[in-house]
Amino acid sequence: MNLxxxxxxxxxxxxxxxxxxxGEMNTTVKDWDSCPLRFGFCFPDTYxxxxxxxxxxxxxxxINRESWSLCERFFMPWTDMMALMEEEELPLLSMESRHPLNxxxxxxxxxQYEMSYSNILAMMKMGGVxxxxxxxxxxDPIVVAGGPCAFNPEPLADFIDAFMIGDGEDVMTELNRxxxxxxxxxxxxxxxxxxxxxxxxxxxxxxxxxxxxxxGTVAAVEPTCPEAPASIRKRVVTDLNSTYYPExxxxxxxxxxxxxxxxxxxxxxxxxxxxxxxxxLYRPVRxxxxxxxxxxxxxxxxxxxxxEISLSSLSSGDYSCLPELIRELMKRMKxxxxxxxxxxxxxxxxxxxxxxxxxxxxxxxxxxxxxxxxQRMRDVINKGVTEEDLLEKVRDAxxxxxxxxxxxxxxxxxxxxxxxLDGIADLARKVVAEYFNVPKAQRARGLRVxxxxxxxxxxxxxxFQWAAQDTIETVxxxxxxxxxxxxxxxxxxHWHEPYVSFLEACFxxxxxxxxxxxxxxxxxxxxxxxxxETFRFDxxxxxxxECGLDPAFYANRERTxxxxxxxxxxxxxxxxxxxxxxxEKSERTETTKDCRKGCxxxxxxxxxxxxxxxxxxxx
Amino acid sequence: xxMLAVFEKGERIRHIGHLDIQRSVQRGLRRSGLPVAYSNGxxxxxxxxxxxxxxxxxxxxxxxxxxxMAEDVSEAVFLEKMNKAMPPEMQLSxxxxxxxxxxxxxxxLRAARYDLTIREEQYAGxxxxxxxxxxxxxxxxxxxKTKTALKECDIKPLIYDLKGEGNHLYxxxxxxxxxxxxxxMLTEALCREAGITDEVRVLICREALLGENEQGMLVPLEIx
Numbered sequence: 001m002n003l004x005x006x007x008x009x010x011x012x013x014x015x016x017x018x019x020x021x022x023g024e025m026n027t028t029v030k031d032w033d034s035c036p037l038r039f040g041f042c043f044p045d046t047y048x049x050x051x052x053x054x055x056x057x058x059x060x061x062x063i064n065r066e067s068w069s070l071c072e073r074f075f076m077p078w079t080d081m082m083a084l085m086e087e088e089e090l091p092l093l094s095m096e097s098r099h100p101l102n103x104x105x106x107x108x109x110x111x112q113y114e115m116s117y118s119n120i121l122a123m124m125k126m127g128g129v130x131x132x133x134x135x136x137x138x139x140d141p142i143v144v145a146g147g148p149c150a151f152n153p154e155p156l157a158d159f160i161d162a163f164m165i166g167d168g169e170d171v172m173t174e175l176n177r178x179x180x181x182x183x184x185x186x187x188x189x190x191x192x193x194x195x196x197x198x199x200x201x202x203x204x205x206x207x208x209x210x211x212x213x214x215x216g217t218v219a220a221v222e223p224t225c226p227e228a229p230a231s232i233r234k235r236v237v238t239d240l241n242s243t244y245y246p247e248x249x250x251x252x253x254x255x256x257x258x259x260x261x262x263x264x265x266x267x268x269x270x271x272x273x274x275x276x277x278x279x280x281l282y283r284p285v286r287x288x289x290x291x292x293x294x295x296x297x298x299x300x301x302x303x304x305x306x307x308e309i310s311l312s313s314l315s316s317g318d319y320s321c322l323p324e325l326i327r328e329l330m331k332r333m334k335x336x337x338x339x340x341x342x343x344x345x346x347x348x349x350x351x352x353x354x355x356x357x358x359x360x361x362x363x364x365x366x367x368x369x370x371x372x373x374x375q376r377m378r379d380v381i382n383k384g385v386t387e388e389d390l391l392e393k394v395r396d397a398x399x400x401x402x403x404x405x406x407x408x409x410x411x412x413x414x415x416x417x418x419x420x421l422d423g424i425a426d427l428a429r430k431v432v433a434e435y436f437n438v439p440k441a442q443r444a445r446g447l448r449v450x451x452x453x454x455x456x457x458x459x460x461x462x463x464f465q466w467a468a469q470d471t472i473e474t475v476x477x478x479x480x481x482x483x484x485x486x487x488x489x490x491x492x493x494h495w496h497e498p499y500v501s502f503l504e505a506c507f508x509x510x511x512x513x514x515x516x517x518x519x520x521x522x523x524x525x526x527x528x529x530x531x532x533e534t535f536r537f538d539x540x541x542x543x544x545x546e547c548g549l550d551p552a553f554y555a556n557r558e559r560t561x562x563x564x565x566x567x568x569x570x571x572x573x574x575x576x577x578x579x580x581x582x583x584e585k586s587e588r589t590e591t592t593k594d595c596r597k598g599c600x601x602x603x604x605x606x607x608x609x610x611x612x613x614x615x616x617x618x619x
Numbered sequence: 620x621x622m623l624a625v626f627e628k629g630e631r632i633r634h635i636g637h638l639d640i641q642r643s644v645q646r647g648l649r650r651s652g653l654p655v656a657y658s659n660g661x662x663x664x665x666x667x668x669x670x671x672x673x674x675x676x677x678x679x680x681x682x683x684x685x686x687x688m689a690e691d692v693s694e695a696v697f698l699e700k701m702n703k704a705m706p707p708e709m710q711l712s713x714x715x716x717x718x719x720x721x722x723x724x725x726x727x728l729r730a731a732r733y734d735l736t737i738r739e740e741q742y743a744g745x746x747x748x749x750x751x752x753x754x755x756x757x758x759x760x761x762x763x764k765t766k767t768a769l770k771e772c773d774i775k776p777l778i779y780d781l782k783g784e785g786n787h788l789y790x791x792x793x794x795x796x797x798x799x800x801x802x803x804m805l806t807e808a809l810c811r812e813a814g815i816t817d818e819v820r821v822l823i824c825r826e827a828l829l830g831e832n833e834q835g836m837l838v839p840l841e842i843x
Contacts, residue, residue: 005738011634012820025643255639301649305648
């Protein structure tokens with residue numbers, strides 16, 4: 001039976017077949033045989049998640065734009081499709097030309113979330129690519145990875161040939177050129193990897209030796225050849241206006257999670273929230289110009305036909321000319337019936353005016369992220385938002401005709417007490433009161449306040465990278481308490497299961513030895529760990545036991561100042577000294593000002609001309 | 620003015636459901652920049668309807684969309700702009716401008732012509748042989764799926780025409796707003812007639828949507 005017959009048989013039986021069929025508008029199918037370099041872009045989660053991801057759209061367009069390279073997409077199949085693929089003996093195939101993963105010269109995984117790691121192994125296995133880097137031969141693809149989780153690459157060091165650290169736009173093409181050169185000159189895999197290590201922002205883990213102290217902490221991470229730098233400096237794209245941004249996005253046939261135009265208005269954030277890893281990794285803050293954004297919005301609208309544009313960034317309210325931008329977009333999009341939405345609305349942004357404008361096209365629920373319930377706790381995490389701020393914005397929203405508000409909190413933050421948990425309920429109660437303060441005739445009906453608390457996961461490159469995560473028992477007790485105090489009319493309470501967060505914490509701050517746990521767990525059948533219905537915590541715990549590692553060592557242990565952290569050889573631009581200073585300030589409940597109000601000396605000032613707010617003298 | 624346009628639902632996207640096809644056409648119309656009419660209300664949508672929903676899993680050669688235009692455009696311009704705006708699997712082949720008062724299409728629909736490809740080719744001969752025997756019967760019982768149950772019905776009066784050749788069955792079956800013989804009902808009945816108990820996989824391709832002209836003859840719906 002030929003390949004197409006097998007595919008057809010599987011597609012007839014599988015649920016949600018359109019996940020696997022491709023052919024979407026604005027996808028690119030280049031001529032396979034005549035293209036010198038073939039890149040397989042792998043999103044280690046389902047189609048619906050992957051097609052919602054902006055980075056995929058950027059890199060897909062960027063690689064396909066080059067005459068000498070093609071990019072095709074791969075996603076993680078759901079379990080029913082995996083079973084059918086096994087039955088039909090089908091390998092993992094690309095969405096575009098249906099070539100198997102191992103037919104590509106280079107395959108690249110985007111690392112958005114630690115709980116997708118087992119999917120990486122599953123995809124390589126299904127695609128005929130040897131799982132461990134050391135098992136790969138001259139004919140196997142070069143396996144690369146990038147994205148926020150690449151900043152602590154160690155748990156994946158056994159499986160990935162090269163990591164790209166930082167902004168991907170420039171390094172992606174440089175990396176592809178090196179791999180093309182290998183192909184053209186017939187260089188060995190090892191030579192190619194050494195050439196990759198010479199690129200700024202590229203980390204080739206096999207060229208480093210890691211040693212450990214008896215207590216399990218890292219003793220040293222040392223390069224084993226001259227090509228490998230002792231410290232790998234992240235890549236930074238300095239000018240977003242001249243950086244590639246796609247003018248068309250693939251448009252899925254079926255509904256995906258973010259099914260709209262994503263307009264990245266800026267990168268980075270100056271707020272300095274101490275729990276936030278993205279706030280450090282994406283430094284410095286860089287804005288796209290209003291003119292560029294309006295131009296992109298019009299082109300993207302014309303090429304996709306989407307009904308909605310969302311302005312995306314870590315803190316859209318901080319964009320320097322946001323009201324002007326929104327006004328201009330509204331003006332140009334009104335006739336085309338396109339609505340504008342602001343997803344990560346910060347509650348201390350001056351947005352009343354803009355909110356009223358958004359409403360003229362469509363009304364959606366508003367999301368606020370106070371993150372913590374008391375002012376003390378918000379000062380500890382440097383979330384510069386007060387209760388008055390929040391309530392004022394909520395009042396504005398209710399008066400403006402909104403009736404649905406979502407509030408996001410974290411539980412388990414360092415120094416958290418019962419009082420801080422009760423503060424979450426107090427705040428929810430005050431939000432409800434604001435609604436009833438609006439005269440009945442003026443407010444929209446059907447109040448819905450949704451309170452969601454996630455479990456705090458300490459992340460590398462944050463001031464809390466030394467902190468212990470709450471144990472599962474503590475988390476459960478806190479959730480029980482929250483359930484009781486949040487039993488308020490008009491309020492719905494959502495909480496995250498602690499088990500996934502515990503495992504996420506292990507990988508977030510894991511070292512190279514976590515690779516063995518990952519492989520073991522995968523062999524035990526762990527896949528799609530980010531999904532409740534497939535997550536198997538018991539098997540993960542078995543894997544830890546069999547590897548002789550204690551998950552609590554990674555998740556629940558407080559680190560000391562002098563401990564060499566597994567990711568210390570990666571230079572995020574922000575120094576460890578700054579992070580430690582921030583940790584100490586948090587313990588004193590001291591806040592740190594927004595970088596826009598003056599340089600806080602995070603370390604980026606060392607790199608000349610990179611940060612617009614840097615004070616060269618430091619602080 | 621309204622534009623009746625004939626489009627394809629290609630084999631690669633045959634698993635896309637009708638709602639998603641509708642949304643894809645909406646987005647295609649938005650991409651085209653054509654002067655289409657919108658509904659009023661909070662979530663304005665383009666005024667576009669379809670002659671008939673095509674099942675998930677089936678492809679279609681001549682499906683019909685019915686687009687209300689805000690301004691008049693020529694058929695040629697409509698086709699050109701839409702074909703640039705639609706993916707390769709959903710290209711348009713014809714367009715016909717009609718008056719706003721032209722009847723909507725679903726009430727005019729009488730039948731559909733199908734090309735059914737028998738995937739298990741070893742059964743094709745047996746199935747084709749069974750056609751005359753089945754058609755000679757007074758009634759042809761088949762199971763019709765409703766929302767809640769399976770109901771027995773007679774599809775004999777619902778078959779206009781049925782032929783076979785190679786591993787294909789060519790059928791013209793009743794399709795109206797009130798009743799229909801789905802291709803699956805036909806192939807199941809034919810399998811029973813041929814004494815085939817194994818599952819026979821069939822690729823369904825709807826070739827044309829048909830209405831009745833003044834002489835009572837079946838003709839393509841889009842020319843009525």
